[in-house]
Amino acid sequence: MKTLLLNKEEVSRLICMKEVISAVEEAYKAFSSNQVLQPDYIGIHLPPPRGEIDFKLSYCGSNELISMKASSGGFANNLKDHGVPSGMGTILLFDARCCALLCVMEGSLITGLRTGAAGAVSVKALARKNSGKIASIGTGSQARMQIRAISEVMKIEEIHAWNNTPETLSQYKADIEGEFGIPVVMAKSKREAVEQADILITTTRGKGTLVQADWIKPGTHIVAIGTDQQGKQELEPEIFRNAKIVTDSLTQCIEKGETWHPLNKKIITRDEIHGELGEVLLGWIPGRESDQEVTIFDSTGMAIQDNITSEKIYRNAIASETGTFFEFFKS
Structure with a gap:
């Protein structure tokens, strides 16, 4: 053969x-x-x-x-x-x-394509239908891939982006506006970006809280991409309290995903995790049920x-x- x-x-x-x-x-x-x-x-x-x-x-x-x-x-x-x-x-x-x-x-x-596509699939299943504004915490290659994928499933009105290096942020703005024609607002702070979000995307290699709970407005859908192993973290665990938590793999996410942190701090229990995205897609469990609920997609990536x-x-x-x-x- x-x-x-x-x-x-x-x-x-x-x-x-x-x-x-x-x-x-x-x-x-x-x-x-x-x-x-x-x-x-x-x-x-x-x-x-x-x-x-x-x-x-x-x-x-x-x-x-x-x-x-x-x-x-x-x-x-x-x-x-x-x-x-x-x-x-x-x-x-x-x-x-x-x-x-x-x-x-x-x-x-x-790897880049399927990780970007994962965010888009979660947006189809869990974001508000009238979502238009995206906040991007992180502006690297995967942040760009998320926009490439999500623009296939919704009309993005504008992007509020943050990076701690002004030159990198400026290049991201030029690249995204040049490729997609989507206006990019260069946020002066993480909070300024996040407070605008209908959909929040985090794609950093963070090892601590980058996004705080009181920045998240009702109805936000969060695409948590950066945390895929122990030691990484992007979201304040308090964000998970009362949110609808959907994972790619429940087993992976409770061991090495963003979901590990609120579990470890006993902010949530395992029973309070809504389920896997595949179960939503199959119609076994509901997706978004109101325009006010905060939904979180914890993506650790799967073979x-x-x-x-x-x-x-x-x-x-x-x-x-x-x-x-x-x-x-x-x-």
Whole structure:
């Protein structure tokens, strides 16, 4: 059996954001309906100045595929010393019927796309229908990806953005307004941005409270992206009191997501977590039930998102005869 090799440029041509949003919706439904086997991911932290590498694995019964993603980050000296990016990703896709390797594809773009799509899926399910203003705490590549995805599912009237570096914030404004034509207001403080939000997006590597509870207005939908392991935090735990809390994976979020913090401080109990986004999409539990409730989507990221997104890319590659085939062994 031959294995397909896809580089980053090929991957970028083989899928659009609308397809990724659809794939992520499928992934959440499959996960919450017990069609997925997804072990805890493994991370290796290497001695400074190097960073970490994580391995995420999933099996999906609906497509009979196994995916494994290796994703690295924090290697600050990579470009200077090795001529490669500070973070990289690779996805291996296996045929679960025989475990033959079907495809090796560049994975860092997929990670960015499917994480952005996750925010968009949560907005469709949980944000107020008349939402127009977005606050973005963080203005890096994932903050941009969130806008790219959310603009596919709603009309964004304006964005109130904050970054502690004025030059970075100014570049974000230029990039977003240039690509999407959406007005960007450069907030002088986090509070100034958050108080405007119908939808609040946090995409930092924060390790403490960045957003305080009394800044959140009724009816806000919060897309919490940055916290995906112990030690990270963006939201004051008090925000979770009386909010509707929806997770991507309940197990992951109570162990390493933003939800861990209010649980640890006993502000909420596990029974007060509303459920998983897949359950909302399946109609098993309600989404937003009033224009006044605060909804929180805690996204830690799941291997099944990579699985179903990379499947679509692989199928599109076969259909369009894109990529390079090679053989590990002759049958």
